Amino acid sequence: MNTSPEQPKRKRxxxxxxxxxxxxxxxxxxxxxxxxEQGYDKASMRAIASQAGVDPALIRHFFGDKEHLFAETMAxxxxxxxxxxxxxxxxxxxxxxxATDAYLRLWEDPxxxxxxxxxxxxxxxxxxxxxxxxxxxxxxxxxxxxxxxxRNPKARSLGLAASHLFGVAVARHVLRLPVIADMPHDDLVDxxxxxxQRYLAGAATE
Amino acid sequence: MNTSPEQPKRKRxxxxxxxxxxxxxxxxxxxxxxxxEQGYDKASMRAIASQAGVDPALIRHFFGDKEHLFAETMAxxxxxxxxxxxxxxxxxxxxxxxATDAYLRLWEDPxxxxxxxxxxxxxxxxxxxxxxxxxxxxxxxxxxxxxxxxRNPKARSLGLAASHLFGVAVARHVLRLPVIADMPHDDLVDxxxxxxQRYLAGAATE
Numbered sequence: 001m002n003t004s005p006e007q008p009k010r011k012r013x014x015x016x017x018x019x020x021x022x023x024x025x026x027x028x029x030x031x032x033x034x035x036x037e038q039g040y041d042k043a044s045m046r047a048i049a050s051q052a053g054v055d056p057a058l059i060r061h062f063f064g065d066k067e068h069l070f071a072e073t074m075a076x077x078x079x080x081x082x083x084x085x086x087x088x089x090x091x092x093x094x095x096x097x098x099a100t101d102a103y104l105r106l107w108e109d110p111x112x113x114x115x116x117x118x119x120x121x122x123x124x125x126x127x128x129x130x131x132x133x134x135x136x137x138x139x140x141x142x143x144x145x146x147x148x149x150x151r152n153p154k155a156r157s158l159g160l161a162a163s164h165l166f167g168v169a170v171a172r173h174v175l176r177l178p179v180i181a182d183m184p185h186d187d188l189v190d191x192x193x194x195x196x197q198r199y200l201a202g203a204a205t206e
Numbered sequence: 207m208n209t210s211p212e213q214p215k216r217k218r219x220x221x222x223x224x225x226x227x228x229x230x231x232x233x234x235x236x237x238x239x240x241x242x243e244q245g246y247d248k249a250s251m252r253a254i255a256s257q258a259g260v261d262p263a264l265i266r267h268f269f270g271d272k273e274h275l276f277a278e279t280m281a282x283x284x285x286x287x288x289x290x291x292x293x294x295x296x297x298x299x300x301x302x303x304x305a306t307d308a309y310l311r312l313w314e315d316p317x318x319x320x321x322x323x324x325x326x327x328x329x330x331x332x333x334x335x336x337x338x339x340x341x342x343x344x345x346x347x348x349x350x351x352x353x354x355x356x357r358n359p360k361a362r363s364l365g366l367a368a369s370h371l372f373g374v375a376v377a378r379h380v381l382r383l384p385v386i387a388d389m390p391h392d393d394l395v396d397x398x399x400x401x402x403q404r405y406l407a408g409a410a411t412e
Binding site for chain 2: 165175
């Protein structure tokens with residue numbers, strides 16, 4: 001937890017209400033930083049409140065429990081759903097390349113990477129972390145689709161494409177497997193795009 | 207740590223030397239169980255010694271440190287390298303299907319799955335866990351190849367195939383993403399084999 005000297009760590013709650021937009025911003029910023037640094041499980045509501053300079057009870061009153069604060073932080077402080085949504089929009093023939101490029105960039109951007117790393121670490125050790133990761137990457141897409149039928153070949157093809165991109169991202173940024181970690185972004189997109197296109201085209205037409 | 211009533215938990219070291227094959231087996235069995243249940247980081251040498259009924263100093267004397275005990279346990283108690291090696295041997299045209307089938311079976315077999323789960327969890331939280339996972343899955347293949355040049359397209363294709371299979375295994379067995387977790391083994395092999403074949407053929411011919 002890096003606290004700059006200008007911002008004393010344990011300053012007393014200021015009495016600002018969390019409904020004030022400045023305070024709301026401070027809570028979301030603190031939550032983003034601590035979820036990224038410590039992962040979902042270890043980042044405590046108390047530590048987030050302390051870093052934001054508000055009372056923990058106020059956070060709970062306005063955001064609800066930690067799960068809801070996390071969901072709100074993802075929505076308000078990472079543009080993950082919008083960025084993936086923008087990549088998915090557009091002509092179908094370039095979809096594999098656009099989705100691959102956008103997904104890899106989420107992991108290369110230091111702000112979103114730290115959030116994704118925290119999510120993946122939480123997902124490995126807690127059931128709820130899994131749900132958060134899946135919702136962040138899939139369930140919060142702008143297009144509001146009903147839960148897919150798991151026997152549906154389209155849903156399966158989407159799942160395989162997502163699993164492939166996820167495996168490459170983990171190999172590149174968590175495991176740091178040299179042969180994947182050292183590939184330039186454009187080479188990686190060139191290698192993956194035809195495979196992802198094939199899965200996504202299958203998902204669109206089957 | 208499930209200790210059956212027949213096997214009291216903290217029985218005194220019996221004085222058997224760890225060089226005795228029975229004692230060596232007991233240490234490797236205990237290590238396999240605890241690494242699988244608790245992951246690499248949490249499974250302590252003391253707990254392994256206690257479960258095996260030997261003195262921790264004896265384990266250290268004969269196996270060395272925890273890293274070496276782990277490597278020895280993987281080699282002696284999981285047939286992962288042999289099973290992947292057997293799948294890789296054979297005619298090149300069926301390689302993608304054989305490798306996919308063998309890899310997915312490692313995760314479906316309860317004995318190897320528990321070891322792989324422990325490895326993946328360790329890899330997410332420790333640098334050394336990463337090294338163990340990579341070595342177990344890749345570096346300990348029977349064919350003794352030099353470390354691949356990361357700019358080599360063959361090595362990259364192998365890395366992409368491995369990342370794809372890894373991502374699917376994590377989605378299926380760790381994240382339990384329904385659309386992947388509920389796919390029958392044969393359907394999953396049918397979907398993945400052509401993609402893995404394409405990567406591996408690229409690795410063989412480029």
